[in-house]
Amino acid sequence: MKTFAENILDFLFDLELPFKLPNKIEVLDAHKLPEVHAACKIFYEKFYTDHNERYLLIGINPGRFGGGVTGIPFTDPVRLQNDCGIENNFQKKQELSSVFIYDMINAYGGTQKFYSKFYISAVSPLGFVRAGKNLNYYDDKVLQQRIEPFVIDCMEKQIVFGIKRNICFCIGEGENFKYLKKLNEKHAWFDEIKALSHPRFVMQYKLKTKDLYIQQYIHAFARVTQA
Template identity: 40%
Template sequence: MINFADKAIAYYNSLAAPTNLPPDIGVMNPYQEPVVQHLVSEFYSRFFHDNRPRIFVLGINPGRFGAGVTGISFTTPQNLRRYCGIDNNLPDTPELSSRFIYQVVEAFGGATAFYGRFFLTSLFPLALTKSGKNYNFYDDRMTTEALWPAITETVRTQINFGYDRRVAVCLGRKNETYLRRLNDQQHFFDRIVTLDHPRYILQYKTKVVPVYLEHYISTLYDCLE
């Protein structure tokens, strides 16, 4: 029987970059690299080799130092090794979002416990860049509208991996605007709860990170009820 892992692996390793973006917007597609294809297969086979529905936790689009390198949402090479037990020879990369997310993963009980209930993903699955820096799909209207069909298809395809439609967790207050727009159009989820984006927390709220961490954990547990 085809399970969550099988569907996710096939999806990610077949991703192609869009060709309709404004000329100054770049796209990183690590899934073309054999080493990333191997890591994606190992990650999903380890943590998603079943048909249990997951609660979706949706970011914006990957950063160039997280999934833009490893192919695993919010996961740098070093966190893939340290917290997921998946060895790799990719160089360590700086990524604030990944650092906070794996504090959440550890506080929840570790990777096996966390990924057994949640699926980390993004509205658009590939990292975007502009002038060599991270770029968000909503940073300009032309990019948003160019990617909207792909965003819709991303979520539509991924919920077929196996999802708990009762609730989705949105990462980022501005991201919420677009997830709610999508959900109003497609009715994928019964409700949406929103948390401040991990990058925002570590960039602007470092003195109160424990407060945000506690709020994340309590929100995730509430979603399971």
């Protein structure tokens, strides 16, 4: 029986978009790069070499400075080295969402405790750029329409890793939550989807009250992990 880590790595390294991208959009797939391949292997084997079930946190899609660099959701090169203890040669540029997520992880009890209970992915595990800028899958209507079979396939492949089905945590309270909720109503992956404020929103617009948003995450997790 494969470990959680083996399942994740097989999934990530086999990702392919099964459709043509519209409107000058390009895919952001870091996992094809040897240095990303190596970083992912170290990260997932460090935190997921077991058969434990975990709760899913699901974001939008990777961006250019976090998961788009390291291949690990919400993990920029700085956090990968300083918080996860994984040396890397990526340019040490930080990404705002990653700063929030790792502040939250540290408030929760650190990387070992957090990753033993949670797995972070995205509605689209592959990211997108247009004109050199990050693009969310829902920002282009043609892309959003074409991506649905890929999103469904990715979710169904990941659920069997050992994802708990009573609740899923959606990172983002707006379009990402609406889209995921609609798909869940059709496919019944989870009993409940709980929306959490998106880290970028917090870091850009609510920085002074960041700790309140960190507590929002931690209280939501405590409700299920201590039940």
